[in-house]
Amino acid sequence: xxxxxxxxxxxxxxxxxxxxxxxxxxxxxxxxxxxxxxxxxxxxxxxxxxxxxxxxxxxxxxxxxxxxxxxxxxxxxxxxxxxxxxxxxxxxxxxxxxxxxxxxxxxxxxxxxxxxxxxxxxxxxxxxxxxxxxxxxxxxxxxxxxxxxxxxxxxxxxxxxxxxxxxxxxxxxxxxxxxxxxxxxxxxxxxxxxxxxxxxxxxxxxxxxxxxxxxxxxxxxxxxxxxxxxxxxxxxxxxxxxxxxxxxxxxxxxxxxxxxxxxxxxxxxxxxxxxxxxxxxxxxxxxxxx
Amino acid sequence: xxxxxxxxxxxxxxxxxxxxxxxxxxxxxxxxxxxxxxxxxxxxxxxxxxxxxxxxxxxxxxxxxxxxxxxxxxxxxxxxxxxxxxxxxxxxxxxxxxxxxxxxxxxxxxxxxxxxxxxxxxxxxxxxxxxxxxxxxxxxxxxxxxxxxxxxxxxxxxxxxxxxxxxxxxxxxxxxxxxxxxxxxxxxxxxxxxxxxxxxxxxxxxxxxxxxxxxxxxxxxxxxxxxxxxxxxxxxxxxxxxxxxxxxxxxxxxxxxxxxxx
Numbered sequence: 005x006x007x008x009x010x011x012x013x014x015x016x017x018x019x020x021x022x023x024x025x026x027x028x029x030x031x032x033x034x035x036x037x038x039x040x041x042x043x044x045x046x047x048x049x050x051x052x053x054x055x056x057x058x059x060x061x062x063x064x065x066x067x068x069x070x071x072x073x074x075x076x077x078x079x080x081x082x083x084x085x086x087x088x089x090x091x092x093x094x095x096x097x098x099x100x101x102x103x104x105x106x107x108x109x110x111x112x113x114x115x116x117x118x119x120x121x122x123x124x125x126x127x128x129x130x131x132x133x134x135x136x137x138x139x140x141x142x143x144x145x146x147x148x149x150x151x152x153x154x155x156x157x158x159x160x161x162x163x164x165x166x167x168x169x170x171x172x173x174x175x176x177x178x179x180x181x182x183x184x185x186x187x188x189x190x191x192x193x194x195x196x197x198x199x200x201x202x203x204x205x206x207x208x209x210x211x212x213x214x215x216x217x218x219x220x221x222x223x224x225x226x227x228x229x230x231x232x233x234x235x236x237x238x239x240x241x242x243x244x245x246x247x248x249x250x251x252x253x254x255x256x257x258x259x260x261x262x263x264x265x266x267x268x269x270x271x272x273x274x275x276x277x278x279x280x281x282x283x284x285x286x287x288x289x290x291x292x293x294x
Numbered sequence: 295x296x297x298x299x300x301x302x303x304x305x306x307x308x309x310x311x312x313x314x315x316x317x318x319x320x321x322x323x324x325x326x327x328x329x330x331x332x333x334x335x336x337x338x339x340x341x342x343x344x345x346x347x348x349x350x351x352x353x354x355x356x357x358x359x360x361x362x363x364x365x366x367x368x369x370x371x372x373x374x375x376x377x378x379x380x381x382x383x384x385x386x387x388x389x390x391x392x393x394x395x396x397x398x399x400x401x402x403x404x405x406x407x408x409x410x411x412x413x414x415x416x417x418x419x420x421x422x423x424x425x426x427x428x429x430x431x432x433x434x435x436x437x438x439x440x441x442x443x444x445x446x447x448x449x450x451x452x453x454x455x456x457x458x459x460x461x462x463x464x465x466x467x468x469x470x471x472x473x474x475x476x477x478x479x480x481x482x483x484x485x486x487x488x489x490x491x492x493x494x495x496x497x498x499x500x501x502x503x504x505x506x507x508x509x510x511x512x513x514x515x516x517x518x519x520x521x522x523x524x525x526x527x528x529x530x531x532x533x534x535x536x537x538x539x540x541x542x543x544x545x546x547x548x549x550x551x552x553x554x555x556x
Binding site: 103 | 322327328331369376377379380381382383384385387388389391392395396408409481483484486487490491494530531533534535536537538540541544
């Protein structure tokens, strides 16, 4: 196929697959812990770093990475693990971050053409990735997968029964902080591939599907990874081919990926409510340690 | 700063601040922050579709805010709705950007709707905004007692015959109305700070809901006027000033509340 002749396509598929697998592992825990809002806030805060990097002319990945890891640790310090009042605190931190994003984007727009900064930082594109950052992205993805494998058992324990984990001598504080760090890396990877505000889709979508489909945690993570990779591939190919369908105007690749993820999620929900699938991964995870 | 062509902006920002201040108290009490963050994104997609088709953006926003509010209410059940809200929100956002990319006038349109624009209010917009704000505040006033009851102690309210589900549905529609009225000025990404921070500050300081509502509208009005003034003077986006000033008010209120306690 002519698809493979294009350098950008190969980069997009490689980066997309690596990021999808890493975010699937991280996302399953995020959904289990009920931290979707925190994950989404991190993506918005990552955009502060991304836009600052754009303004300064630094590689955006560093901006995304620094901002989201710092923000993750900051949220951990405020204590988002507490249920009460956490969404107000998260929300206000998030809104302030977005304020600064808008400032940085405005500043980088003066002198340059139009609002392309807003589009580049917020909506990103897999096709626009600098080939030189690809090894770094893959390395970060592998590191975060290894970190999740190490954190796996204690993190699951802390997630399903914090009191019991604490009583058994698990260092809950350190585990939670480490998880927020890994979540920050995952968000940065998602931001560089589908754009800062859309990386939530990659983090939450495949993971929610995995938890709906599978009966064991291992299968949930596995199917989340597969769904993530499939959505990226279909999205990239549809976006590439749409150039021919619409006569010279290709559809945004980020939109195609997000739309496919939402479609798969709704499909899983429908199958589940019809009783076709009856997964118990969530319940099993809850009783495994008790 | 008070020339004829910016007067509409001042009226509009007053309406936005008052309605957001009042509704925000209930958003904070109910713990609906994520919903309040997500519906503005839905309205952004609607505006984008309307611009592409050639309708007025406000009409598109109203319809989309209502539809996305209803979808989030129906799909998310039993306390597990944050994943659904997150997914719908990014889909709508991406969809909005996608529609604008088709219409050709991509970047500037996205930019204005995401981060707000001070000088974009026409007489027609002002009228629509006022009507929507009045509807939202009116709805809340009509159901203030069941709304408070089901926000603070849902189990007891349902024992007393309050239909929690209906209250949640109506309140979601209220958020949709306020959103549609406010997004053209504050911007889809930052409307959320006006809906959460001043009310949260008021709730930290006030002891009963009536005081909280009054204090919250006062704070929101202050933030909004200050931000519009700064935005006109510096030519920077109004959303940035709204976000920073309302976060400052929240931080100050928290410190004062902490000092009262000790």
